[in-house]
Amino acid sequence: MSSHCVGSIDNIPVGEGRAYDVDGTEVAVYRLRDGTLRALAAVCPHRGGPLADGLIDDRVVVCPLHGHTYDLASGAELAAGGDTVRPYHVRATDDGNIHIDTRPTT
Template identity: 40%
Template sequence: MKKVVIGSKEDLPRLTGKAVVIDGVEVAVFRLSNGEVKAVENRCPHRGGPLAEGVVSGEFVFCPLHEWKICLTDGKVQEPDPGCVKTYPVEAEGNEVRVFLAEESVKA
């Protein structure tokens, strides 16, 4: 796993996504209302909508293009819509936020 510092918690407003690029991989990072930080790939499986621009509700983000509801914990799209997105482990220690990517996820 590759661990990358993406900034501080203050860089992540609550209930708003932030897109970050880590070695060519675009990741959407969210700080939930409870302060927990989640990271998923920044691409809806339906039409590629930028999830970082979506509306956050609880542990879900709604794609800004067609409002598909995606769980930020497991990446699954809410039924009846099919699909899922990659999720990435996040570590928030002190004020520093780190995202972990599997080595095979990193683009050359």
């Protein structure tokens, strides 16, 4: 199965992220101030920082351990030559449940 229901959108306050286990992989889901959702791999590749706990705005998440900044849409680190974390397709259904698609993004 490629789409996984991980819980209610109400579990993520606006402007924050939460980590979910999806088939043994930690995925961070962020609820932006405009109500949209973004999802990235939840572990920073530098030293394993918890990206779900990072500060977000409408475009980026900042790793709480070392300050590395990742684009919420693409997962690309904003530093030149930086690493990338995997982005995931995420959506909220009409009944308020969050679904994460584990198929590769394009």
